[in-house]
Amino acid sequence: MLAGQTRRGVLTIMPSEAVVKFFEELAASFGTTMGQLTGAEVKHQAELKDDSSAPELWANAALHGDPSCRLGIGFDQRAGLLLARAMISEPPSNDTSLTAEDQELLVEFWKQALGRTSTDLKPLLGEFAFDYLDGQAPEWQKAITGSVTFESAKGKIPLVLCLSLEMVRRLAEKDQPADSIAEPAKAVAGFANNLDLLLEVPLAVTLRFGQRRMPLREILQLSSGSVIELDRQAEDAVDLLLDERLIARGQVVVVDGCYGLRVTEVCR
Numbered sequence: 001m002l003a004g005q006t007r008r009g010v011l012t013i014m015p016s017e018a019v020v021k022f023f024e025e026l027a028a029s030f031g032t033t034m035g036q037l038t039g040a041e042v043k044h045q046a047e048l049k050d051d052s053s054a055p056e057l058w059a060n061a062a063l064h065g066d067p068s069c070r071l072g073i074g075f076d077q078r079a080g081l082l083l084a085r086a087m088i089s090e091p092p093s094n095d096t097s098l099t100a101e102d103q104e105l106l107v108e109f110w111k112q113a114l115g116r117t118s119t120d121l122k123p124l125l126g127e128f129a130f131d132y133l134d135g136q137a138p139e140w141q142k143a144i145t146g147s148v149t150f151e152s153a154k155g156k157i158p159l160v161l162c163l164s165l166e167m168v169r170r171l172a173e174k175d176q177p178a179d180s181i182a183e184p185a186k187a188v189a190g191f192a193n194n195l196d197l198l199l200e201v202p203l204a205v206t207l208r209f210g211q212r213r214m215p216l217r218e219i220l221q222l223s224s225g226s227v228i229e230l231d232r233q234a235e236d237a238v239d240l241l242l243d244e245r246l247i248a249r250g251q252v253v254v255v256d257g258c259y260g261l262r263v264t265e266v267c268r
Contacts, residue, residue: 018171019144022124023048023161026071027148029120030159033113037086040152048146055160056080057098059110060133063125069167071130072138073110074160082155083109091154107135124171139246139267143168205247207261208239237264 027046035042055074063069075083081092084105098106111132118129143165150157163171210230222228232238237249240261250263 016168016172018124018173019163019168020048022121022163022171023146023148025121025124026117026161027150029117030113030148031150032120033109033116034083034086034150034157035152037089037109038152038154039089040154042150042152044148044150046146046148048144055137057106058135058137059106060136060138061110061114061130062133063128063167063170064131065128066166066170068164069128069170070138070140070164071167072140072142072160072162074137074162075158078155079157079159080106082157086154103135107132138162140164141245203242206241207252207259208241209252210236210238 023046027044031042031044056076057074057080059073059075061071061073077098078092080098081096081102084098084102085092087105087109114130114132118125141164142162145160145162148159148161150159210232212228212230214228238252238261239246240248240250240263246267248261248263248267249265250261253260253262
């Protein structure tokens with residue numbers, strides 16, 4: 001069953017038994033893929049918990065035929081190197097960073113891992129398979145987050161796993177009896193009622209014209225009159241952010257002497 005509670009204006013989804021089972025089987029499937037590639041026994045420990053960390057690298061996946069059902073996998077650069085080099089049976093050195101070849105190997109690793117996961121989790125997901133999407137940080141709302149640590153003689157790999165609300169809803173339906181059709185709808189309706197409680201909560205949104213990464217040295221040298229070139233052209237759409245998450249894009253306008261945004265695209 002899908003349940004929710006409010007915490008400082010944020011909706012927290014309580015994991016169902018099917019979600020807990022999904023995380024455990026997903027971790028076991030990834031561990032099997034890692035073990036096959038590295039030739040070493042891989043142990044794992046999975047835990048569902050709120051995680052405020054911001055992984056350096058990501059792999060995004062979605063269920064084939066239902067792209068709203070998202071899975072995000074976050075990891076650090078060291079983990080990325082271990083996974084990429086496992087594809088060619090080479091250990092990474094301590095001072096290397098991901099090369100273009102490593103990034104291609106990393107994509108291939110996740111495609112293989114997700115392919116095996118699609119087979120291993122078929123009892124939970126039916127005939128749907130996971131499609132690898134991209135390596136961008138998720139811009140969709142994360143409903144449930146968990147962490148998994150894989151450990152073998154080759155090293156330790158921590159991952160952050162997060163699910164979209166639609167994915168949680170699909171898994172929640174698995175908790176219902178096979179002959180019950182109305183119960184999943186009631187669970188979703190109950191969530192909608194909880195969501196209604198939040199609709200009047202005021203939230204701060206931010207308009208982002210662009211961004212740029214700068215060395216600390218340059219930041220310390222800033223003074224009045226300094227000009228910082230951003231990564232966006234003047235005619236490009238600007239971003240509307242909610243809690244650092246992209247929710248819309250549009251064009252800047254002036255309304256009664258104040259800046260405004262004409263929305264041209266809503267990001268789901």
